[in-house]
Amino acid sequence: MNQLASRWRGLGVTLVALVTAGGLVACSSSDGTTGGSTYTIWDPYPQFDDSSNWVKLLSDCGSKAGVTVKRTAFDTSDLTSKTLLAAQQGNAPDVLIVDNPVISTLAEAGVLTTSDDNKLDTSAIDQNLLGAGQSGGKTYGIPIGANTLALYYNKAVLQASGVDIASVKDWASLTAALAKTTAAGKKGITFSAIGTEEGSFQFLPWFWGSGAHLTKLDSAEAVSAVTLWTDWLKKGYAPNSAINNTQTTSWQEFATGQYAFAENGTWQLANAKKTGFEYGIIAIPAINGGTAAAPTGGEFVSVPVQKTTSRYAVSQKLVACLTDSDNSLTTTTTLSYIAPTAAVQAKQVAANPELKVWVEAVGAAKGRTGDNLGTKYPKISQPLWTAMQAALSGSATPQAALTTAQAAAAAATK
Template sequence: MTGTIALVLAATGCGGTTGTGSATRTVTSITALDYYTDASEHSQWGEMLTACGKTVGVQVEQTSVPTASLIPKVLQQVSSRTLPDLLMLDNPDVQQIAQTGALTPLDQYGVDSGGFAKGILSAGTYQGKVYGLAPDVSTLALFYNKDMLAKAGVAVPRNWDELKTAAARLTRPGRYGMAVDANATFEGTWQFLPFLWSNGGDEKRLDTPQAAQALQLWVDLVKSGSMSKSVLNWTQADVHDQFAAGRTAMMLNGPWRIPALNKDKNLHWGVAPVPVPRTGQTPVTPLGGEVWTVPQSPSRARQEKAARVLACLNDSASMLALAKEHFTVPSRPAVASRYVQQVPSMAAFARSVAAARSRTGELGVKWPKAATGIHIAIQSALAGEQTPEEALRHAQQFATSN
């Protein structure tokens, strides 16, 4: 797709109006920081930043650091007042950085935040002000092996009972029916959230019957042998490898797995929404994706230029180009509707994004502690050390401790 983004943006005049003044004409370059260290991803985003920079008359100098290094680096830059002009953040981190006062509200530059899905807008909002916008997002869905389901005479599960039945019927020597990432990280928490939230559970109060029922579902899948106990150590990449190798018939994963799945022409797969407690309910899934922000700076002119680049990144044309490149979902539902007509394999993800929630929507800066409590509870319950009720009671105590 090299060159496509630049052509699209040139044709659309991406960038819009952001209330900038004449002083911005003196700024010829701005800096941007992100965590896109993968060579292809760094190049793709570099191309987009360059194209958007050209539309507003600046060169964008992109720096990428490893994911784990981004927040420590940003906090150091906050202290030394050396923040970049344009800053990308994983959406759960926006609250923490906005709390420091390091970010500027986007409305003061006239950046258009209209038409975004509610959950996506929430992800970039702190204390009622929008500090960041995500051009494209991701979430979770159920991948299934079409051949395995057909041979076993199993329909794609829509609810929890159907999921347990299907997983059991699909399990046989050398193959499990279902796979998730239940490891002791925020990834494990992320994968559990669709079950917690869709059952009416809430991270504000983890020791509830609704939360215990969701965790019991995972425990039942492991106890019955329909899901490997190794999920306690698997990453989402490991889950993908199990599915691609035919060692699991179904998996919970994100759309970023589609390019690799598409490469195996002998693997016939489908994707459906995450099963819900009862048929007819709408799954509530977590939002993944990065938001772009404009940090505080002594130069108003640089901030205004950065805001115009940010506006360009979030233009409908940019959203569509990025989504096609990365197999993500455009953040504006109107754009997402057009997108799924062109990329049908993303339909389940697009439907789920419409009702998806940001992880910090309820707890804000307190989310990481609750997330830690959740994955500790998952580990304890699936290992058989505690019942789901006991594990979640301890998780609640941990989440609310000082």
Template sequence: MTVLCNQRRLETGTDMKLIGHRSSNRGGRRGAILAAGAVLAASALALTGCTPTSSGSSNNSSSDSGGDKTITVWHYFSDPNQVKVMTDYKDLFEKNNDGVTVENVYVPYDQLNSKLISAVGAKTGPDVVVFNGADASTLALGGALAPMDDQWNSFADKGQFPDSVVHKLDGKTYAVQGYVNLLGLWYNADILDEIGVTPPKTMDELNAALKKAVDAGHGGITLSGLPQSQGEWQAYPWLSSTGFSYDNPDAGKLEQAFDMIKSWTDSGALTRQAVTWDQTVPFQTFAAGDVAFAENGNWQIGTAKSTAKFNYGVVPLPVGSEGKVYLGGEGEGIGAFSKNPDLAWKYLEETYYSPEGQLIALNDVGSLPARTDAASDTSISSDPLLAAFATTIAENGASYPADAVPPASVADQQLAVGQVWSAVIGGQTAPADAATKLVTQLQPLLEKK
């Protein structure tokens, strides 16, 4: 499936044109695919594990007694369009709740978990936490999230959410995802036309296209090589494309994947600077217009619309039948030591968990709603860019974190993979050595306790 942006939806004032679009009578089918896709994505996200000893401080709530009506929301968003979601939620909630103030607090991605867990020791922290959904077990085990079973079980719209977007540990609910995010292969259609290739459907086609792009003087692909969970998130599709799985880690299959990545950096298709890039910088680099491909997510649709001045599109990552793409997104929960847990829940109910709030995230950044009613909205069925992501959900979607990783090991597993991934991209570790080292590190982490 190949889709390209429509100039009418971009509103950039550039001379862009719709390429590859067919008759509009496919809209109903596409809407059905996307609605089903959101459910399929959600069904891959359940977490199980152990219960932290900390609990919510609901007795401290002052929101209904005329006390402090300020809530703090910690998040890690730096991309302008993702920040806009936070601002739009703030505006929505303050408009609907007189006298309430929402304070959005940015904490860098690689510092959020440690700051949250450090705050537990001082019995402080935010009212609302917006975090990498895969870290639900880490934060709950660290005592940073309050159980919210009472609120969730009494939520009138609970039935709109598949059970698997509800993050539970030892039977207690700690967070719910308002939307689903995943990776695709963005491409610069102008560069592909110049070098005479079509959007790749296989790894062989991708590798051939990268060579042609580099030979023509362009960058090949952008992605994140950070030595932490963002790196692991972006590494997994490529690692699994060769048959690697956390169920049975195989050093030989890992080496094949690392050999491919090394070939990209050796040829110049992938810059070694990627080891310093989070997921925002690679897409900004792609949107500048001189790179053929970007491994990045549906949340970049807003950035593409506002900044790209070339024809572009998205196809599923060409990772084959064995390749897997994580189905992720942010989890939202109540801080364990919130001063206003009731008001914090109301904020979540009226923003992340409401149809209006989920469509804000869709329209601002392209995140797929978790609610089944919001997922069937016509604004989704009419957007061709989202179809590639829906295809990936159905064909290559995988649990995030992987089911084979015990909840208590998630943080260490992501760090181990991210560090080795980064070392291969940076040229510090040879593929064979990297594969052996990583399997050795993973084996004790994957043992069921």
């Protein structure tokens, strides 16, 4: 998510593999209808107008490549279906910037060229971030940046509850801190467990932090992660509202100043400064300590398949320009992302030391479609969030809920 949680695009919303006929009009000029010197770029940033640094960068990259850039912005939920339709019509954009979980869907549909095809240099990119754009052993583009999840905490609440944040290193010590805050009459932790991809996104650090794998939803490790959350609700350490919370409503709860902790993302940094209380940030701990792997949000810059292959040379220049070290710093600052390379991350932290914990969290993060899951991921994620909802509402035990989820995921991914 890059600036507001309401514009949060780490989720991808839905990974649509089918395009509904009618109503979707492609507006790419990549077939040459507006002349060979015009190159189209589609992105998911409608919040940025022509006066923004983002759009100015697109124009500058076009000028350096000797072409005119025609940019069109879409909501994330529309961009996938419009891209699939445009590709079907042979009218895809020259450059596409799309949410990372969608890459495998578009790659499987034959919409994207590979990074090797276009000689895009990915050698400096952090491998855990690059993995989100890989499918079938091939890489489809370059990450423009990444965000992920961590724990925000309210310093005053912890101090009043006698909690030293340095003591929070694993699940047991975090739970002990929640017990202290609630015993002191404060509130514990708020998060989003809504029955959508947003809920799965928030649960994954705990799921992966337990040592569980998405190919085995009913493992003992997975059960321990669901049990952690259900126990927090039963003991009053987390609110019952978490079951229906989005990341936005969860943040609003934390912003009241009553909660000790909130799980949320990089995109809330600007809002954190507006809360009126002192806050801090720590990485989400794994069950036995260390940083849990959290899912990555963020987009990839990719080059769709074109009827006229001679266009690829300029497209490559545009992608290279958008992702080079100098522009990467501007881009990630504009989009509230952590850069995908160590060199630019160092510059970000030097300019804003508060980003250090986010760089560490992104370094431990991984893509939801990684582990060779690709387009299987959404078929696993839905049973997972369904199980979460069942366990948190008390309609099933964590074990029973996850046993059902595993059966559903196995059937869907055959």
